[in-house]
Amino acid sequence: MIDEVVSMAAEPSRRISITISSAVRTRTIQLKLAERLVIGRADDSGPDAPGLDLTSYGAAEQGVSRVHAALSYEDGLVYVEDLGSTSGTRLNGLPLTAHQKYRLRSQDELEFGYVRVTMRF
Numbered sequence: 001m002i003d004e005v006v007s008m009a010a011e012p013s014r015r016i017s018i019t020i021s022s023a024v025r026t027r028t029i030q031l032k033l034a035e036r037l038v039i040g041r042a043d044d045s046g047p048d049a050p051g052l053d054l055t056s057y058g059a060a061e062q063g064v065s066r067v068h069a070a071l072s073y074e075d076g077l078v079y080v081e082d083l084g085s086t087s088g089t090r091l092n093g094l095p096l097t098a099h100q101k102y103r104l105r106s107q108d109e110l111e112f113g114y115v116r117v118t119m120r121f
Contacts, residue, residue, distance in 0.1 A: 014073050016121035022114065024058035033073045038083070039112060040068040054115050063087030063113025071104075078104045078121060087113035 013034035020027050031037065031052070040050035041059035043066045052071075054064050065085035072079045079101040082089035089096045090111040096102055104110075110117045 014076075014078060014121060016078065016119060018120070019118045020054065020057055021116045021118075022054075022057040022059075022062050024062075025056070027057075031071075033071055033078065036070050036072045038067060038070050040064060040066045042066075054112065057115050059113070059115060062115045064115055065113075068112050069110075072101070078119070080104055080110060085112070 013032050016031050016033055018029055018031060020029070037051040039052045039054065041055045041064050042049045042053050050067065053059075054062075054068075057064075063086070065083075065087065067083050068085040069083055069089045070081050072081065080089065080091065080096070081101045082096045082098045084098045088098075091102055091104075092109055093111075104119055106119060106121050108119045110119065
């Protein structure tokens with residue numbers, strides 16, 4: 001079930017579907033991705049929330065950093081970048097080097113700590 005759309009203002013953009021799975025819940029959402037979208041969890045001490053907030057998926061308990069990773073859309077391609085997270089980011093089971101962009105393909109699986117995300121576009 002797709003029940004939420006996260007949108008960014010800049011164009012051009014790419015519409016992607018992601019399924020987020022954790023020990024707490026599973027949900028599929030649509031993203032309209034343009035430029036950069038930060039993934040992480042809300043911080044009670046500050047007003048800023050990431051563009052894709054994984055708090056409701058048990059992010060704190062599942063090892064998701066406040067500013068964990070970013071998705072970006074450049075020249076028709078989608079990329080992921082770990083932003084120096086504590087628990088790391090994995091792409092199809094392989095750990096990513098922080099601050100380096102990796103190209104994503106449809107059906108790729110990302111892990112932010114122990115929160116799993118499957119990408120479809």
